[in-house]
Amino acid sequence: MAGEARRTTLGDGSVDLAFLADVWHAIDERSAALVELARIVRPGGRVAILDWRTDVESPSGPPIAHRIAATEVERTLSSAKWGLVRPTQEIGPYHYLVIASAPA
Numbered sequence: 001m002a003g004e005a006r007r008t009t010l011g012d013g014s015v016d017l018a019f020l021a022d023v024w025h026a027i028d029e030r031s032a033a034l035v036e037l038a039r040i041v042r043p044g045g046r047v048a049i050l051d052w053r054t055d056v057e058s059p060s061g062p063p064i065a066h067r068i069a070a071t072e073v074e075r076t077l078s079s080a081k082w083g084l085v086r087p088t089q090e091i092g093p094y095h096y097l098v099i100a101s102a103p104a
Contacts, residue, residue, distance in 0.1 A: 006032035013042040022061070022095075024051045025068045034080040041102040047082065049073055049098045050091060058094040070096040 005027045018037050027033050037047050052061045054069045061067075070088040073096075077084065081103035091097045 005029065006036055008036055008040060010040040012039055013045075015040050016042060016045050018045075018047045019050070020047065021050045022052065024049050024073060025062055025066055030076055031080065034076070034082065038080070038082075038103055043102065043104075045102045046085060047077075047100050047102070049077075049100075050095055053090065053094055053096055056094060061094065070098055073098045 005023075006029050018041055024030070041047060051070075051073070052058065052067045054064055054067045057064065074084060074088060077098065077100045082100035083103075085099040085101055088096050088098045
């Protein structure tokens with residue numbers, strides 16, 4: 001059964017960690033996606049967003065103009081009351097990882 005970023009098929013509080021790999025830049029309704037993530041992540045759970053860096057060309061992935069900077073991801077999460085767990089890390093030469101805890 002398929003779902004969408006703004007409405008998955010997962011139950012309330014059904015996941016400990018939501019891992020979004022190379023998709024954040026492609027989600028049009030990020031605020032709605034964060035509301036949905038808050039619904040499916042259990043209290044104390046986390047979201048991890050792995051996406052393409054904006055400061056380096058890569059042999060694959062979206063054009064730099066379509067990428068979302070890690071600082072923008074952090075601001076979006078903070079605005080939605082997600083708590084940043086640790087500083088953003090660069091993962092390999094082309095990606096970053098942002099991890100945040102679910103809103104209370």
